[in-house]
Amino acid sequence: MKVLETYLVAGLAGLLFYHLHSPIPWMLGAITGMLVWKTIIKRQVAAPKALSNSGLIVLGTYFGxxxxxxxxxxxxxxxxxxxxxxxxxxxxxxxxxxxxxxxxxxxxxxxxxxxxxxxxxxxxxxxxxxxxxxxxxxxxxxxxxxxxxxxxxxxxxxxxxxxxxxxxxxxxxxxxSADGHYAWLLLSVFGALLLRNIIPAAYVVGPLAVTAVMHVAGVNLPPLPAWLIILAQISVGMNMGDRxxxxxxxxxxxxxxxxxxxxxxxxxxxxxxxxxxxxxxxxxxxxxxxxxxxxxxxxxxxxxxxxxxxxxxxxxxxxxxxxxxxxxxxxxxxxxxxxxxxxxxxxxxxxxxxx
Known part of the structure; x- marks a missing residue:
C-alpha cells in the first residue's frame, strides 16, 4: 500500500507539473512530490530501487x-x-x-x-x-x-x-501501438543485467545499446506506449526524490x-x-x-x-x-x-x- 501511495503522490505531482508546462514534468514533479510529502506532510514514502531500475530500462529502450x-x-x-x-x-x-x-x-x-x-x-x-x-x-x-x-x-x-x-x-x-509485440523488451532487460556490474548507468545504457543495434540493423520495432514512458519517468523521479x-x-x-x-x-x-x-x-x-x-x-x-x-x-x-x-x-x-x-x-x- 505504501508503494501505491507513493506512486499516487508522485503521479499527481507530475500531472501538476505537466499542466504547468514544466520541462520533463513527470520526473521533476515526482521528485518535488517526494520532497514535499516527506518534509512537509511528514509521511514516509516507498520507492524501491527495483522500480527505478525498471523505469530506467524502459527509458533506455525508448532512447534506443x-x-x-x-x-x-x-x-x-x-x-x-x-x-x-x-x-x-x-x-x-x-x-x-x-x-x-x-x-x-x-x-x-x-x-x-x-x-x-x-x-x-x-x-x-x-x-x-x-x-x-x-x-x-x-x-x-x-x-x-x-x-x-x-x-x-x-x-x-x-x-x-x-x-x-x-x-x-x-x-x-x-x-x-495497439498491434505492437513487445517480447523483444526482454533483450533490453538482458542488456541491463549483463552490464550492471561493468559500466555506469547500465540500466539505461544496456537497453539503449540493445535497442539501437536492432533498430540500426533494420529490425522493425514498435513504438512504446506513452503511458509506459510516463510511468517510467515517475518511477525514476520517485527514487531520486526518496534519496x-x-x-x-x-x-x-x-x-x-x-x-x-x-x-x-x-x-x-x-x-x-x-x-x-x-x-x-x-x-x-x-x-x-x-x-x-x-x-x-x-x-x-x-x-x-x-x-x-x-x-x-x-x-x-x-x-x-x-x-x-x-x-x-x-x-x-x-x-x-x-x-x-x-x-x-x-x-x-x-x-x-x-x-
Missing amino acids: LSFTKETLLTIAPYIVPFLAVAVLLIVINIMNSIAVTKWTHIDKVTSVFASVPGGLSEMVAASESFNANTALVTIFQTIRLLTVVFLVPTAVVHWLSGDASSGSSTAQAVAA ITLEDIKLGGKFSWVYFLLALVLIALSFGCGWAFAKLTDLPLSTALLSLAPGGLVEMVLTAQTVGGDPAIVSSLQFVRLLLVIIVVPNVLKWVFRKFPYITETSWKNRSVRN
Missing part, C-alpha cells in the same frame, strides 16, 4: 528507438572536439572548486569531489579513498544534482521555447551556497561551450547544449525530446561524458593527489566525519 545509421555517421566527427571541450569544462570546474577553499576552509580533496559533475555514489566512493569528508561530498553533490536537474531543462526549454512546445512532449513523441532530504542539504550550513554557485558557474560554462560547439559544427543548438550540459543522461535526453533536439546524438555524447567523468576523472584525480601531495593539505578540522 531514436537511433539510426545516420546517427552513428553524424556523431563520429564530433567525438574528439567534444572530448576536448568536456575535459576543458571539468578542468575549469576542478580549478574553481580548489579556489573556493581559500574562503570556505574546506580541504581541497573534499571540495573537488563535492563539485565534479559525476555520479553521486561514484564521487563519494572515490573521495573516501583519500580520507575526504564524505558527508560533505554527499551533501554538496546533492545540491549540485538538484540544481542541474531542475535548472538545466528549464533554462534550455525557455531559451529554445520557439523550437518546440514543452509539457506534452512525451505524448507527442510516442505513439501507442534526497532537505536535512542533508541543511547540514552543509553556510557553505551550501558556495557549491550552489559553483554548479551555476558550471552550467553557464557548459551552455557557452554548447553554443560554440553548435557554431563550429552543423549540430542544432538544442542538441549541442544538451550534449555538453552537466546533467544526468536520462534528464538531458528527455529534455532533448521536449525541445526538438536529437535524442540519439545527445544520449551518445552524454554517455561519452559520463564515462569520462565516472571512470577517467576519479583515477586521474587519484594520480594527481598522489603525485602532488601538497594539494591535499587540509584546513578542515572535521575531515574524518563519515556518513
